[in-house]
Amino acid sequence: MNDLSATRLWLMRAAFLLLTLVILFFHLLPLETTPRRWAAPDFLLCFALAWSLRRPDYVPAPALAGAFLLADLLLQRPPGLAAVLALIGCENLKGRARSLRDANFAAEWISVGVIIISITLAYRVILAIVLIEQPSLSLGLSELFLTLLAYPAVVAVTHFGMGVRKANPGDLDGHGQRI
């Protein structure tokens, strides 16, 4: 039992990194070479938040940091800034995972929404402080709203498709202890 869950833990950690690569892969496909008026939701952030809330031990901080930094580097964003904000957001959610475990989905959506909005806001404020040209507001807002709207769908995929579910009281973690 203990060995099995340890294997599963590492498998799921690898699965998260694989998921990151798949998301980036679809971002990089050379299909969109003309400018668009709207931006697609940030699926990587959605998945990271959904996993952090459900199983914090599947997405350890180094994996999150690596995934976000890789996304920053490949998607031509200022490297490190979006990553550090997303990492802080995910860790904040992990700290509250136990209290949110028993809450219903609306409460979860609201708390995740607050985190996504604060990440976007902090990103723009820091860009303004260090005098970097900001991405256009309409694109940023469309990304924000679509990310918020996409979160329930991402949770559904996480829950039913990937089997990453909230731990029930009494479930054991990889070390055979109560989560």
Added chain:
Amino acid sequence: MASDRSNSNDYTAPLRRLLLAVLILLLSATFLLWRIDSPRVERFRAQITDRLVPNLDWAMAPVTGTVNLFRDFRSYQRLSEQNQELRSELRQMQAWKEAALQLEQENARLLDLNKVRLDPRLTFITGVVLADSGSPFRQSVLLNVGARDGLVDGWATMDGIGLVGRISGVAENTARVILLTDATSRIPATIQPSGQRAIVAGDNTIAPPVDFLENPDLVRPGDRVISSGDGGVFPAGLLIGQVAADPGGRLRVRLAADYERLEFLRVLRHYGTEHVTDTAQVITENGPLEETQEAASE
């Protein structure tokens, strides 16, 4: 943390917090380093991309092909409509073809009369588009040619007809092309036939506006926009597009290159425009008078 945790968690928790703090510091340091010393971090970014993206190419090519197939399929539904359009376009084209043939012959005659030599150093390398920028905030593509093929930052990139962008960021096997539509793209241009100098400044729309125009009254929609080569980093005389006025009355460039399908791009080799550096000198019977002698005699 929770009180019912066993001992092992009691000392992994502070460790975990320490690790988190280190990670946050590292990421912030990366960002600050990028802000202070951008070229070094950008080179690192290019190297990471260079490592990763060509390895994904085997998977990207079929997926891109499939998606494009479905897009084409959607356009097949409007087939008869398109056929009509194409026919009328073809009729117009035949008229243009006649005109072009006549002009070509005339041009050849004139070139022959003038003994004009076109710049033989303006050759090109063709690359395949590997990936796009991946985010709607940036407009760039990644080519599968790089430093290995002798590419240099700043070279011009064209599709068959018009200018597409310039090389910015060269790694060993890949190079990034900043498209003219990117918000950071600025290309010095000349507008023909009035000869006005201007800057084509990308703003993340499909038709970049024309900036720093001296006399907008001389420019009409439909005028040709070509690169001017001002500043010496960009070859002159490449077709960018046509001037068009947007509903707000602002002049924009309708780009000649087909941005819908960027697949193969030409990178023009360009070794800088030569400048005349020395001034007029006095020629004596022993050859030109030396600069120092001139200064001494004054």
